[in-house]
Amino acid sequence: MSTASPQSDPAAAPQPNKPRPKGSVDPALVRNFSIVAHIDHGKSTLADRLLEVTGTISKREMKDQVLDDMDLERQRGITIKSRAVSMKYQHNGKEYELNLIDTPGHVDFQYEVSRSLSCCEGAVLLVDAFQGVEAQTVANAYNAIEHDLEIVPVMNKIDLVHARPEEVKQEMEQTLGINPDEVLGCSAKSGLKCDEVLAAVIDRIPPPRGDANAPLQAMVFDSVYDEYRGAIIYVRLMNGTVRKGQRIQFLQAGTVHEVVEIGQLAPKRTQRDLLSAGQVGYMVCNIKSLGQVHVGDTVTVATGEQAKPLPGYAEPNRMVFCGLYPSDGQEFEQLREALSKLQVNDPSFEFEPETSDALGFGFRCGFLGLLHMEIVQQRLEQEADIDLVQTAPNVTYRIQTKDGNWEEVHTPTRVPDVGDIEEFQQPIVRVSFVMPSEYVGGVMKLCADRRGVFVRQEYLSPTRVMLVYDLALAEVVYDMHDKLKSTTRGYGTMDYELRGYETGDLVRLDILVKNERVDALSIVCDKRDADNRGRAVIKKLKKEIPRHMFEVALQAAIGTRIIARETISAMSKNVTAKCYGGDISRKRKLWEKQKEGKKRMKSIGSVDIPQKAFLAVLETGEEERS
Structure with missing residues (x-):
């Protein structure tokens, strides 16, 4: 999934003979970076330690996974939303501002990771010292490389008794082309050598480019809806400065607002007098209409010389669709409002109204994957207190009818009768499985049962193998992850990317109750x-x-x-x-x-x-x- 990166923006370099606006921060003392890794390799724990080492959070305020502030994240023990936090750190006699964006690890939240990376100049690639390189490690590393980011490779959990640092370095070199001498070792849980990680971030990651004297140009990379303050937008400033009371314009939405409050997340919202080029922060503009906020929009000044719009983000590719219906038909409007608010915070899912003879009025929703679908449903039930009924998940199909027209179908009920279909195409994904070598046979049988096409087999180390197969997306999203964990006793991991559409021998299966189709x-x-x-x-x-x-x-x-x-x-x-x-x-x-x-x-x-x-x-x- 391609997104714009700050380096691709033709921002003017700061002019040495022109002084910076009063109160602005020197971009040379700013570092913007993300932490990317496979799920459960310790991203959120490392973020906790960095907050502690920099003194951003006191020991008394400290709690595990402090940036995972959503109830659902704490219940499941996973990161769902990216979080931005600003830290101050003394290094070689200078005080640096470090803007960290903690990202999710699961494949379904790849769009969150991609948006975060486009606001950074570097990424800490975290690898578990025991589990080694996993499927999402490879995907996230290539994602960071595509964004032209400087990668700081870090091996976590080096204090574990069964850690195997030399083998893991070998895997990183063989799979990702990383120089073993550049790999840092740390323990995010105990804080061991976390100060070395911060020093490497400052020394290896380049400062942001941008001119504080240029017209305001900021990228909206996230937003959240607050009942009392409206939509709060998170921005990365590419050029210029923004102050409280200033009038700004969203170029994509075409709307003008007054900045009521600006600040940074440290990790709670902390007000500032101004934000300047290279910094990451938030803005409150009393935006009550949900349709006026677009992630990927460009913010500039309302009057005077305006900046050019930034490239923005590629539209997320929704993979899985299902219907969401309120169990009580009276809650339809309440569900619409809840979906609208959630979309401000998570633009990667979409919804449109639909009706069902069996379930009444509801919405057809598109998601990035099965876990994403489950998370959205649970957030709706918890945050909006709506009891939901969900239809069977399905993927998007392409159908050519007898009259030669092509159409995309998101729901089985819209599939034409068999006699009207000329060609029925389904999405194909390339799946990478990483597992211990003794489970290769089981995973090959799993893929063969699902009519997978073998692509390649690669040894990451003498004991770990990566298998690559082309499979129908429908075969992957339903139960592939569960079956993989069962087959490999929990040691196997997978990652997939969409390859395109291929013709398949597909049919619509109808269920009739008393001769009536449900x-x-x-x-x-x-x-x-x-x-x-x-x-x-x-x-x-x-x-x-x-x-x-x-x-x-x-x-x-x-x-x-x-x-x-x-x-x-x-x-x-x-x-x-x-x-x-x-x-x-x-x-x-x-x-x-x-x-x-x-x-x-x-x-x-x-x-x-x-x-x-x-x-x-x-x-x-x-x-x-x-």
Whole structure:
């Protein structure tokens, strides 16, 4: 995913004969850097230690993962949102301002990492001294290289008994081309040699370019919505200065606002008199309309000489789509407002209204991956207190109809009938698996079961292997991560990137309840998996749908062809219980009357599908496979 980097901006170099504005910071004493690593390699813990070493946070205020201030981050133990924090540090008799951006490690939040890197001149590449180079380590390193950043390689957890520093250095050299002599060792947990990491950041990472005397030019790299203050925007100043009370303009949105407050995050919001070129900070402008804030927008002065717009960010590539519906239909508008506020803070997901016969009014939402989808749903439920029903996740397909038109399909219900489809294409991703060598056979079988195409095999060290396969994205997003962890006993990691679209043997699988299609349960799958998928879904439905007074048929169908069926038998009532002996014809009369009643009920009665039945079916994912 390509984004603009500050180095690519044609910012004017500071003019030596022109003094800087009063109160501005010398860019030569500023360092902007990120920490990037695989998940669980210690990014947030290292950020904690750096805050402690620089005295930004006192021992009394210190707590684990201090920058992970979202409840969900603390519950799950992962970083979801990037965090920016400013620190002051004395080095060689000078005081430097270090702007650190802590980034997430999971592949689903790659867009967050990319946005952060575009505001920096360097990156600390953190590698676990025991686990070594993992799939996301490779992805993040190449991401930093694409942004022309100076990389400071750091090996974390060197104080562990089972650390293997020499082997890990060898892996870093072989995989990433890093000189082993440049790799620093530290322990983020104990603080061992963390001061050396700070010294390397100052010595190796170049200062930001930019002219404090030029017209204001700042990049909006993040934003958050506050109930009382409106949208608070986080900016990196490329050129110029900004002061409280100044009128600014957003070039993309075309709106003009007054700066009510400016400051830096240290790590709490701390007010400043002004921000100048090279610095990172926040601005409060009383922006109440959510549509006026765009991440990647350029901020400049409202009057006088204006700066040119910066290139901004590439549009995030949404990979996974699903429907989100309020379990209470009355909460539709409340859900719309909650989604709008969340999009200010997380622009990488999108939503549009849609209706479902089974679930009513809701929204079709696009996400970067399955974990991203799960996080957004949980944030909505926790922050907006809305109980949600989620439809089966699916990826984007491209379909060419018989009349030659191409269309992108985000939901199975919009897939045309089989006879109208000329070509059905699915997204293909290149997946990199990193694991101990003894699990190679298991992972190869896992990929072969999903019709993966082998690309290459590479030994990172005598005991660690990287396997690369091309797989259908639909096969990856549902359960590949869980199956990989099971196959490799938790030691395997994966990363993937979109390669393009290829024609596949795909069908729309419909679920019929009493001969009526339930749109929320339709899925797109490979034709060879359709029988197993169909059977798994209707078996699950049979357990969850309560019995009615009439027989209910559950069917899985491809077009008009039924491929699986289950029947929920009718509740029985003994209508002859009061008949003791006597003529059999009286009993037959009652049985016939009951039979007619059930037949009539079957034709006009509706089946009540409880919402827990939808959830149970959606949780199956890909439960059964041939």
